[in-house]
Amino acid sequence: QELGVARVGGQEDGGREGCSPGFQVKRYQLAFTGSFQKGQALIQVEFDDCAGNEDVQFEVSDPSFFVDGDLNLVPRQDVLRSQPVLSIHGLSAHADDTAQVEVTGLPAQSPHTLRGVLGVGQTLPFRSKRALLIPPMIVTENQRAPFPRKIGKVISTERLGSHIFRLTGPGADQDPKGLFTIDIDTGEVSVSRSLDREAIDSYQLEVSTTDFAGNLVEGPALLLITVIDQNDNRPIFKEQSYTGEVLEGSPTGTTVMTMTALDADDPGTDNAALRYNIVRQSPDKPSPNMFYIDAERGDIVTVISNKLLDRETLPTTTYELEIVAKDMSGSEVGLTGTATATITITDKNDHAPEFTHTLFEARVFEGSTGVVVNLTVDDRDDPDTGAWRAIYSIIKGDPTLSFKIQTNPDNNEGMLSVSKPLDYEAKAPHTLLIKVENEDALVPDVGYGPSSTATVHIAVLDVNEGPVFFPDPLIVSRMENIPIGSFVASLNATDPDILQIQSIRYAVLRDPAGWLSVSPVTGTVNTSGSLDRESPYVHDNKYTAVFIATDNGSPPATGTGTLVIHLEDYNDNAPYVVPSIARVCEDAHDMNVAIVGGRDKDLAPNAAPFKIELGKQLGLDKTWKVTRVNSTHSQVMLLQPLKMANYQLPLLITDSGVPPLSNNTEIKVQVCVCKKNKMHCSSGPSHRATLFLLFLILMFLLFASPVIFPARCSVGFPSLVLSNTLSSALSCSFTLFSSFFF
Numbered sequence: 001q002e003l004g005v006a007r008v009g010g011q012e013d014g015g016r017e018g019c020s021p022g023f024q025v026k027r028y029q030l031a032f033t034g035s036f037q038k039g040q041a042l043i044q045v046e047f048d049d050c051a052g053n054e055d056v057q058f059e060v061s062d063p064s065f066f067v068d069g070d071l072n073l074v075p076r077q078d079v080l081r082s083q084p085v086l087s088i089h090g091l092s093a094h095a096d097d098t099a100q101v102e103v104t105g106l107p108a109q110s111p112h113t114l115r116g117v118l119g120v121g122q123t124l125p126f127r128s129k130r131a132l133l134i135p136p137m138i139v140t141e142n143q144r145a146p147f148p149r150k151i152g153k154v155i156s157t158e159r160l161g162s163h164i165f166r167l168t169g170p171g172a173d174q175d176p177k178g179l180f181t182i183d184i185d186t187g188e189v190s191v192s193r194s195l196d197r198e199a200i201d202s203y204q205l206e207v208s209t210t211d212f213a214g215n216l217v218e219g220p221a222l223l224l225i226t227v228i229d230q231n232d233n234r235p236i237f238k239e240q241s242y243t244g245e246v247l248e249g250s251p252t253g254t255t256v257m258t259m260t261a262l263d264a265d266d267p268g269t270d271n272a273a274l275r276y277n278i279v280r281q282s283p284d285k286p287s288p289n290m291f292y293i294d295a296e297r298g299d300i301v302t303v304i305s306n307k308l309l310d311r312e313t314l315p316t317t318t319y320e321l322e323i324v325a326k327d328m329s330g331s332e333v334g335l336t337g338t339a340t341a342t343i344t345i346t347d348k349n350d351h352a353p354e355f356t357h358t359l360f361e362a363r364v365f366e367g368s369t370g371v372v373v374n375l376t377v378d379d380r381d382d383p384d385t386g387a388w389r390a391i392y393s394i395i396k397g398d399p400t401l402s403f404k405i406q407t408n409p410d411n412n413e414g415m416l417s418v419s420k421p422l423d424y425e426a427k428a429p430h431t432l433l434i435k436v437e438n439e440d441a442l443v444p445d446v447g448y449g450p451s452s453t454a455t456v457h458i459a460v461l462d463v464n465e466g467p468v469f470f471p472d473p474l475i476v477s478r479m480e481n482i483p484i485g486s487f488v489a490s491l492n493a494t495d496p497d498i499l500q501i502q503s504i505r506y507a508v509l510r511d512p513a514g515w516l517s518v519s520p521v522t523g524t525v526n527t528s529g530s531l532d533r534e535s536p537y538v539h540d541n542k543y544t545a546v547f548i549a550t551d552n553g554s555p556p557a558t559g560t561g562t563l564v565i566h567l568e569d570y571n572d573n574a575p576y577v578v579p580s581i582a583r584v585c586e587d588a589h590d591m592n593v594a595i596v597g598g599r600d601k602d603l604a605p606n607a608a609p610f611k612i613e614l615g616k617q618l619g620l621d622k623t624w625k626v627t628r629v630n631s632t633h634s635q636v637m638l639l640q641p642l643k644m645a646n647y648q649l650p651l652l653i654t655d656s657g658v659p660p661l662s663n664n665t666e667i668k669v670q671v672c673v674c675k676k677n678k679m680h681c682s683s684g685p686s687h688r689a690t691l692f693l694l695f696l697i698l699m700f701l702l703f704a705s706p707v708i709f710p711a712r713c714s715v716g717f718p719s720l721v722l723s724n725t726l727s728s729a730l731s732c733s734f735t736l737f738s739s740f741f742f
Contacts, residue, residue: 022097049095229266275330349387366424386440469561491523571606571657615650
């Protein structure tokens, strides 16, 4: 045989939490295919008393079946015919429940059965009804075996033995079937199993009598069976945890909340008459009886005085009460249910919010929108209440409605943002006056003071990316040639993203001479090479380097800043003469001069005035003369006529530094033939004016022996004369020296 089993109309318990004691599935289906064999497990019921199923007893409405230890429905013997509905009653110390098994596939009744013989369901000819005496019957719920139990008797006016009793309706031949039966001969009514008033509190059945042919003799008449309540249900609170609030300083007797429990027993009896009581208060300070509960209504009211109900002085702002509801009007035999009530002492708005600063400052790039500054306030009222939550408003300084301010619900700060893009060129700074208030009104004796307003200065910055250097450029002054490693400057870069906490690292972006290094963390700039004011990388005594600052945003943003070092001069450069080539005419006279000047890479006072003089060589002052024109220039004058040629003239130039620096240098002097305002100069190599050795040789020859000289000291030598005089010899010898060597 194959048995078809199905569960109908139930839900399985998902776990121990929220477990409902009893059958987890209330209805089952069992397919009948001819017979049920002894010892065969037909179905397995699902029963859980939520306490381990210890000492659970099961009773089946048909004694031919029982439930074994594995919760299987098992026939005690071979069963050839079964009732269409089997009831299974499960009972333990923690659960008392009933399930139904519907047997399907039962064979149709034979026409030779009693129903067929009696003609039940056939259309009968009309006959008058006779009276039946049917007293009301009562049954106490939760009765225990043995069953069936007699509960009353229907009396017929007909002669006994000439008819049979029939019982119909819900509880008899209709669902729930089989609860009540009637003795067909005596009319005694019996209950077949325990009833539950909370499921069905009364049954309305019909009783009639028929003859053996099935013809109606008496009735049908109404039979009312009432189920009497037992105190088998504990009070159950609608919620396990209740929460309530009471405002600090509330007067004694203020209602905080109402606790409500339900009892499934008969509300017209003491079984459902509930009484409430507070059994525990935590904490129990300043008094263990701060609250009272109305025993009948469940209203919790304050007992503590309004002065002691002070949120700022109480040890806690939250109190937990354990509430017990007991039926039987609170008598000792009553069943109980428990719940907790959490009462929060709420705050009055007796503290106005105050700004943490009287002045807030912010910077915003032109053309941008969004939050520019967060305004912080202090409020001593209870956080996350209307007395603490802040409402901000702009009361002055925003005629164009370019700003808006909202409250950050997470931290109660005021988020001031730009709602319309600002124009840097139109108006760079904005000054706003902000007011803060609470959602709830202040108590009458408290008002908003000066600390409830704050000023916000907003600087509108030109559009720039990344960190911003300030000042930019950074200008410092340093002496050139300071030791390597010397401090130069401290860079200061700030990130315009003021709502983000970011770190900044510095690096050198452009250092043309490679003189500088920077600390990536502090921005301190030191020298890594010698600073040279005269370097080609220095312009107008200023050396310019560019640094980059990078924040740690995602992606990182960068900004650049310029460092301008004004280099102070140190006398480390000797002066020099310009131009390097000068021209004079071959004839010696006062106007026949060349102008030369001094130059020095250093600055005053390490440069001009310059002293320019002839080199320290004998005899130069016989042909040349240098005189000062001004602090920077001198003139070179030809004293003796020279033939057209190029000459290298040694000069000594000295600056005015302390100590002064000198430079021995040479200039090229072109002695030219001057005619009609035109100068005809030699393109040949230069003769050095430093032929002092040859001059000495010539002097030796003059003094050692008579020398034959031209009669006229001229280049042409027309005649020779003997000259012994020293003066004439010197004159002519110098002339000849100059003619031959210059």
